[in-house]
Amino acid sequence: GYILVGLILGNSGLKLWTPSTVASFSPIVNLALGIIGFMIGSELKLELFKKRGKSIYSVLFCEVIITFLMVSFFVSFLTQKIYLGILFGAIASATAPAATVDVLWENKTKGPLTSTLLAIVALDDVLALLLYGFASVIAKALIAHTQLSIVETIETPFFEVGLSVGLGVVGGYILFKLISFIKDRERILPFALGVIVLTVGIAVHFKIDLILSSMLLGFTLTNIAPVESKEVFEAIKKFSSPLYVLFFVLVGARLDFAMILKSGGMVLAVVYVLSRTFGKMSGAVLGGFIGRAHESVTKYLGLCLFSQAGVAIGMAISINQSFSHLGGEAKIVGETIVNVVVGTTFIVQMIGPLCVRFAVSKAGEIGKDVTEEDIIADYKVKDVIEKNVPIIQEDAHLDAMVDQVKESESLDFCVVDRKGTLLGSISIGDLRSVLLEQEIALSSLILARDIVVPTTRVLEEGKPLQEAIDIFRRRELDFIPVVKSEKTRELVGLIHYREIMKQIEQELLRRRGNV
Structure with missing residues (x-):
């Protein structure tokens, strides 16, 4: 020129x-x-x-x-x-x-x-x-x-x-x-x-x-x-x-x-x-x-x-x-x-x-x-969502929650209302604490909404994956709920840091081929 x-x-x-x-x-x-x-x-x-x-x-x-x-x-x-x-x-x-x-x-x-x-x-x-x-x-x-x-x-x-x-x-x-x-x-x-x-x-x-x-x-x-x-x-x-x-x-x-x-x-x-x-x-x-x-x-x-x-x-x-x-x-x-x-x-x-x-x-x-950063830049949150995640309804009794936990391999469970709006999460640790503190006779009176931990950090499915990675690393989280929009908080699924990094590593190996 x-x-x-x-x-x-x-x-x-x-x-x-x-x-x-x-x-x-x-x-x-x-x-x-x-x-x-x-x-x-x-x-x-x-x-x-x-x-x-x-x-x-x-x-x-x-x-x-x-x-x-x-x-x-x-x-x-x-x-x-x-x-x-x-x-x-x-x-x-x-x-x-x-x-x-x-x-x-x-x-x-x-x-x-x-x-x-x-x-x-x-x-x-x-x-x-x-x-x-x-x-x-x-x-x-x-x-x-x-x-x-x-x-x-x-x-x-x-x-x-x-x-x-x-x-x-x-x-x-x-x-x-x-x-x-x-x-x-x-x-x-x-x-x-x-x-x-x-x-x-x-x-x-x-x-x-x-x-x-x-x-x-x-x-x-x-x-x-x-x-x-x-x-x-x-x-x-x-x-x-x-x-x-x-x-x-x-x-x-x-x-x-x-x-x-x-x-x-x-x-x-x-x-x-x-x-x-x-x-x-x-x-x-x-x-x-x-x-x-x-x-x-x-x-x-x-x-x-x-x-x-x-x-x-x-x-x-x-x-x-x-x-x-x-x-x-x-x-x-x-x-x-x-x-x-x-x-x-x-x-x-x-x-x-x-x-x-x-x-x-x-x-x-x-x-x-290609590098790990290149692949992360190509992805959005919706590309790595785990959609078939166990969900607990807000009106579920403690006994029902325990039964659901026994049948699942997950460690964390999202709690939603009847419209599918995310209220928060319950972990196995949360349930264990409740069971130790409460008498068995009272377990039927305890509902999910009573022990749910409100979730302050959610991500919209259209956000860049890099934003999710930054949050994981900055706040040292294991998982983040994904919603359609932060305004409605309608739950779409979860993303787990370890699973995301495994997926990125596999994609990295695939793209590099035999080099």
């Missing part, structure tokens, strides 16, 4: 924002890219890598590397430009975690496909960023027609990526030391933001990758201070929302459909989407086969990896920012990449979530991640 707003404001729309206007926002764009990288790094806890099985890593490497190779080959073949191919290949490797995870949460999925998918979308952006770091260095050398030896071809990317990693690690350690000394927690945001800005500024000045540096900044902080860092990431997350809005509006404003149509960008966009799709699907199948993953992972994971958004767009914008300074062919490359990546994002973001839902549905994982 924000990209669409930018599209309307920019060159492809009302032309209210000229290219020079958009370019003037480059410091804000750089900061947004830095925060994107920082927040990705916050998710990369070392324990995450330790917990994952071998099958996940085989799927991860296969889908990322095969996608990179597929897109690189087909784009290079189409454009006859290897540097353009490897840049598109690196960007294509990334998957949008947010759109994918939203579908999983919305459909309450659980199972081998879901757990594998969550790990893949969390980790493949890391590999994509590493590929992007190497690809951008090699692409710059190829555009500049710099002759690199085999050693230089390997050494130069490693050197620049190493600088990015080093900058991020140092920045993370500095931020850790700063938050350790901060007593006023309200000052965490400005200090954290200052370190991110410093990291981004150094990366831009020395022409190294700012997203990768920022990712290592977040990665370092979350692993050396797992508890203290939560407050930092939460503060940055809250601050970044309006910044993301402006970032995506600016992305949309950069989009130039006329350029895409004139330069054969439509064909390039189609080739990019198709080769990326084929790479993701074939890589997931091959990785699942090699790692002996669950059948549902091998069959359906590829369908879940189409979404492309923040990280891919971030890399495209970063390429445009760094390549535009080189001028000539490099500037055209940057603009082409932004237009194609942003343009195709519209398509894959519409198709991607639908494919994820189809895949988890075929895998039988929808609705399996």
Whole structure:
């Protein structure tokens, strides 16, 4: 939606924002890219890598590397430009975690496909960023027609990526030391933001990758201070929302459909989407086969990896920012990449979530991640009523009540008048007390209305079950009478806390199936 707003404001729309206007926002764009990288790094806890099985890593490497190779080959073949191919290949490797995870949460999925998918979308952006770091260095050398030896071809990317990693690690350690000394927690945001800005500024000045540096900044902080860092990431997350809005509006404003149509960008966009799709699907199948993953992972994971958004767009914008300074062919490359990546994002973001839902549905994982609270929220009081409960009429004699108790397994009995209106309840304990206190000769004179305990707490049958559960737990009751309405107090039945919880547990097991 924000990209669409930018599209309307920019060159492809009302032309209210000229290219020079958009370019003037480059410091804000750089900061947004830095925060994107920082927040990705916050998710990369070392324990995450330790917990994952071998099958996940085989799927991860296969889908990322095969996608990179597929897109690189087909784009290079189409454009006859290897540097353009490897840049598109690196960007294509990334998957949008947010759109994918939203579908999983919305459909309450659980199972081998879901757990594998969550790990893949969390980790493949890391590999994509590493590929992007190497690809951008090699692409710059190829555009500049710099002759690199085999050693230089390997050494130069490693050197620049190493600088990015080093900058991020140092920045993370500095931020850790700063938050350790901060007593006023309200000052965490400005200090954290200052370190991110410093990291981004150094990366831009020395022409190294700012997203990768920022990712290592977040990665370092979350692993050396797992508890203290939560407050930092939460503060940055809250601050970044309006910044993301402006970032995506600016992305949309950069989009130039006329350029895409004139330069054969439509064909390039189609080739990019198709080769990326084929790479993701074939890589997931091959990785699942090699790692002996669950059948549902091998069959359906590829369908879940189409979404492309923040990280891919971030890399495209970063390429445009760094390549535009080189001028000539490099500037055209940057603009082409932004237009194609942003343009195709519209398509894959519409198709991607639908494919994820189809895949988890075929895998039988929808609705399996249910909790006790989910089931309670689905129920009303009338869904759990015990209707065939023993009732004592108000004019029943003590002897008759005793006989009725002997024939019933219930411990509590509702007392009603001749119209069925609830008057209260009598328990076995109440009857025992009366029998001990009264002489046998007087038992025939005692009626139910004489010993009934008035019921102050009743529930209407249309009330949410959650309301009943709250009353049970707050007042420590065993049962609650259910009436049609509190005004008439016409008895419908009873609800017992233990029976309700048994029913919920059975429904929980049924919905979760074999997961």
